[in-house]
Amino acid sequence: GENVEQHPSTLSVQEGDSAVIKCTYSDSASNYFPWYKQELGKGPQLIIDIRSNVGEKKDQRIAVTLNKTAKHFSLHITETQPEDSAVYFCAAIRFQKLVFGTGTRLLVSP
Amino acid sequence: KAGVTQTPRYLIKTRGQQVTLSCSPISGHRSVSWYQQTPGQGLQFLFEYFSETQRNKGNFPGRFSGRQFSNSRSEMNVSTLELGDSALYLCASGDQGQGANNEQFFGPGTRLTVL
Numbered sequence: 001g002e003n004v005e006q007h008p009s010t011l012s013v014q015e016g017d018s019a020v021i022k023c024t025y026s027d028s029a030s031n032y033f034p035w036y037k038q039e040l041g042k043g044p045q046l047i048i049d050i051r052s053n054v055g056e057k058k059d060q061r062i063a064v065t066l067n068k069t070a071k072h073f074s075l076h077i078t079e080t081q082p083e084d085s086a087v088y089f090c091a092a093i094r095f096q097k098l099v100f101g102t103g104t105r106l107l108v109s110p
Numbered sequence: 111k112a113g114v115t116q117t118p119r120y121l122i123k124t125r126g127q128q129v130t131l132s133c134s135p136i137s138g139h140r141s142v143s144w145y146q147q148t149p150g151q152g153l154q155f156l157f158e159y160f161s162e163t164q165r166n167k168g169n170f171p172g173r174f175s176g177r178q179f180s181n182s183r184s185e186m187n188v189s190t191l192e193l194g195d196s197a198l199y200l201c202a203s204g205d206q207g208q209g210a211n212n213e214q215f216f217g218p219g220t221r222l223t224v225l
Contacts, residue, residue, distance in 0.1 A: 043217050044216045
């Protein structure tokens with residue numbers, strides 16, 4: 001089945017720096033890749049997604065890139081702020097199931 | 111629109127008991143998926159319901175079951191609880207289900223503790 005690997009598991013940056021989280025997937029048939037942000041005590045919040053017919057998508061300070069050939073996709077956060085601190089999950093759709101990465105804990109220090 | 115709601119938010123049970131969790135999806139959404147989140151295993155898919163039918167199932171034992179009502183509200187049940195069932199149970203709703211290109215929106219979860 002699908003397997004999604006996510007790196008790094010923890011990421012510490014200074015406010016204003018950029019943060020990059022990378023994921024790889026195993027099934028070339030996967031064609032939808034969402035990213036979720038989970039804050040303490042809350043459910044995951046969809047922050048951006050990308051479909052397999054698109055190489056890049058941006059939404060203000062957040063961008064996602066997809067390389068179908070290499071089967072990897074990345075989340076880029078620019079001008080990080082303390083409120084960006086959370087756990088971020090990537091995911092891929094396989095046979096109508098969301099398969100999640102293991103999560104990245106992002107800490108943005110003022 | 112109101113978001114996904116889950117009740118109860120916290121639950122404490124003892125081994126051997128059973129538990130029922132409830133999820134109300136976003137108005138108009140017909141798909142409800144359930145996930146188990148633990149520190150060790152991460153987010154794992156339990157099952158998905160669409161228009162009252164279980165459309166997809168993850169790799170969990172038969173003690174985990176669910177159903178969906180005509181108003182799209184869903185319940186999941188865990189029987190004969192084990193210590194390892196302690197987890198955050200998350201519900202996600204979508205307008206068309208988990209097929210390609212369909213967004214899933216999560217509720218706040220139910221924190222289940224089994225003693």
